[in-house]
Amino acid sequence: xxxxxxxxxxxxxxxxxxxxxxxxxxxxxxxxxxxxxxxxxxxxxxxxxxxxxxxxxxxxxxxxxxxxxxxxxxxxxxxxxxxxxxxxxxxxxxxxxxxxxxxxxxxxxxxxxxxxxxxxxxxxxxxxxxxxxxxxxxxxxxxxxxxxxxxxxxxxxxxxxxxxxxxxxxxxxxxxxxxxxxxxxxxxxxxxxxxxxxxxxxxxxxxxxxxxxxxxxxxxxxxxx
Amino acid sequence: xxxxxxxxxxxxxxxxxxxxxxxxxxxxxxxxxxxxxxxxxxxxxxxxxxxxxxxxxxxxxxxxxxxxxxxxxxxxxxxxxxxxxxxxxxxxxxxxxxxxxxxxxxxxxxxxxxxxxxxxxxxxxxxxxxxxxxxxxxxxxxxxxxxxxxxxxxxxxxxxxxxxxxxxxxxxxxxxxxxxxxxxxxxxxxxxxxxxxxxxxxxxxxxxxxxxxxxxxxxxxxxxxxxxxxxxxxxxxxxxxxxxxxxxxxxxxxxxxxxxxxxxxxxxxxxxxxxxxxxxxxxxxxxxxxx
Numbered sequence: 001x002x003x004x005x006x007x008x009x010x011x012x013x014x015x016x017x018x019x020x021x022x023x024x025x026x027x028x029x030x031x032x033x034x035x036x037x038x039x040x041x042x043x044x045x046x047x048x049x050x051x052x053x054x055x056x057x058x059x060x061x062x063x064x065x066x067x068x069x070x071x072x073x074x075x076x077x078x079x080x081x082x083x084x085x086x087x088x089x090x091x092x093x094x095x096x097x098x099x100x101x102x103x104x105x106x107x108x109x110x111x112x113x114x115x116x117x118x119x120x121x122x123x124x125x126x127x128x129x130x131x132x133x134x135x136x137x138x139x140x141x142x143x144x145x146x147x148x149x150x151x152x153x154x155x156x157x158x159x160x161x162x163x164x165x166x167x168x169x170x171x172x173x174x175x176x177x178x179x180x181x182x183x184x185x186x187x188x189x190x191x192x193x194x195x196x197x198x199x200x201x202x203x204x205x206x207x208x209x210x211x212x213x214x215x216x217x218x219x220x221x222x223x224x225x
Numbered sequence: 226x227x228x229x230x231x232x233x234x235x236x237x238x239x240x241x242x243x244x245x246x247x248x249x250x251x252x253x254x255x256x257x258x259x260x261x262x263x264x265x266x267x268x269x270x271x272x273x274x275x276x277x278x279x280x281x282x283x284x285x286x287x288x289x290x291x292x293x294x295x296x297x298x299x300x301x302x303x304x305x306x307x308x309x310x311x312x313x314x315x316x317x318x319x320x321x322x323x324x325x326x327x328x329x330x331x332x333x334x335x336x337x338x339x340x341x342x343x344x345x346x347x348x349x350x351x352x353x354x355x356x357x358x359x360x361x362x363x364x365x366x367x368x369x370x371x372x373x374x375x376x377x378x379x380x381x382x383x384x385x386x387x388x389x390x391x392x393x394x395x396x397x398x399x400x401x402x403x404x405x406x407x408x409x410x411x412x413x414x415x416x417x418x419x420x421x422x423x424x425x426x427x428x429x430x431x432x433x434x435x436x437x438x439x440x441x442x443x444x445x446x447x448x449x450x451x452x453x454x455x456x457x458x459x460x461x462x463x464x465x466x467x468x469x470x471x472x473x474x475x476x477x478x479x480x481x482x483x484x485x486x487x488x489x490x491x492x493x494x495x496x497x498x499x500x501x502x503x504x505x506x507x508x509x510x511x512x513x514x515x516x
Contacts, residue, residue, distance in 0.1 A: 104246070
């Protein structure tokens with residue numbers, strides 16, 4: 001579904017990584033780790049076409065990102081749910097509208113997905129915050145709201161960048177459980193994190209493939225963790 | 226046409242979702258409304274100038290067209306001149322202007338106290354022609370009355386008509402410049418608004434919003450602001466035109482006549498159309514740059 005083939009990326013004259021290949025297939029669970037500044041977030045952004053690689057090929061759902069029409073890229077993004085460490089929202093809209101935003105952008109409001117909005121908010125434990133605006137939410141609530149927004153379109157892939165970075169352990173565990181549930185329902189999951197406890201817990205629950213970005217290369221790190 | 230009207234109605238009705246995704250921003254809203262109002266106010270005057278000058282040029286050209294004046298050194302030559310004129314094909318009328326009528330014409334220039342009776346006034350014959358050969362007439366006059374001067378008014382009428390035509394052109398140039406400045410200001414406001422909403426756009430793209438969807442939120446907002454501002458400016462401009470002093474036959478006042486008053490109604494509509502096109506182009510261009 002998402003294929004990175006011999007990807008290189010340079011920023012400000014500095015080669016962040018090169019010759020990186022990664023395939024996120026249906027039902028796969030990947031954990032991407034590495035020290036700060038190695039390019040985890042960049043690799044994640046390359047996965048959903050937010051950045052263009054300086055070398056190699058990115059394919060989203062079988063189509064080459066290079067030369068992809070902007071509308072097609074937008075449509076591809078609807079099939080990918082993204083959760084960022086700094087979950088960003090439209091601060092002037094209540095939580096309900098923020099979570100339903102992907103539906104609004106796809107002209108699918110009023111459909112089956114919107115009817116499930118209540119269930120989705122209950123799933124992430126935010127039923128009581130439905131009318132609150134994002135600035136009124138805690139860090140953990142924002143992360144769970146971002147997860148709810150990421151999955152409301154039933155995406156085939158969920159990308160999470162340091163999803164537990166700003167929240168306590170209890171909330172991290174809960175968020176991981178939600179991601180594991182999504183994976184068990186057939187969705188591909190990629191988590192970028194340097195949280196060792198989270199990695200170990202994920203490995204114990206699912207068949208997670210752990211990858212490490214080091215010296216500009218992507219290597220398997222499962223055995224060491 | 227029906228489809229176009231349906232689209233316009235849908236546009237005016239708006240898309241609640243698209244309208245809500247961008248937070249209201251005070252600065253660009255005020256900038257757009259005020260600049261559209263100011264430009265519409267100026268556009269009303271430019272339009273009035275252009276129309277008034279058009280009328281003036283037509284009046285000057287029309288009123289004196291087909292007339293000429295024959296100036297004679299003394300009254301004795303009048304009889305010969307009138308006979309010659311009456312025998313000339315295409316001369317509809319030749320009328321000797323009596324001295325008292327000449328004095329009445331001069332009184333506004335010299336004042337009522339000047340003894341006009343003492344002034345050596347020429348003898349004038351007012352000619353109304355309808356396709357006469359004026360060059361031939363001039364040649365015959367040169368032979369029979371060499372001191373007579375045939376004035377077809379071209380010497381002063383031509384420059385006046387040309388001046389009025391240029392003023393009318395100036396009015397249209399002003400309108401074009403006003404339209405250009407309006408588009409430039411709206412484009413600037415849209416770009417400012419998009420830059421201020423960079424984070425919002427990032428979120429929208431993250432969830433798969435198409436550029437045209439994001440642009441739509443800005444286009445409707447800026448178009449309606451331009452329409453509101455331009456309508457206000459037009460009303461103020463028309464009110465100011467109404468309050469201007471009325472003109473006279475020689476120099477008519479600036480303003481509209483009859484159905485001409487409907488023309489300013491086009492200003493808000495054209496401003497809204499210009500805003501629509503400018504906003505859409507600017508938004509799509511900026512969104513493309515934001516890749």
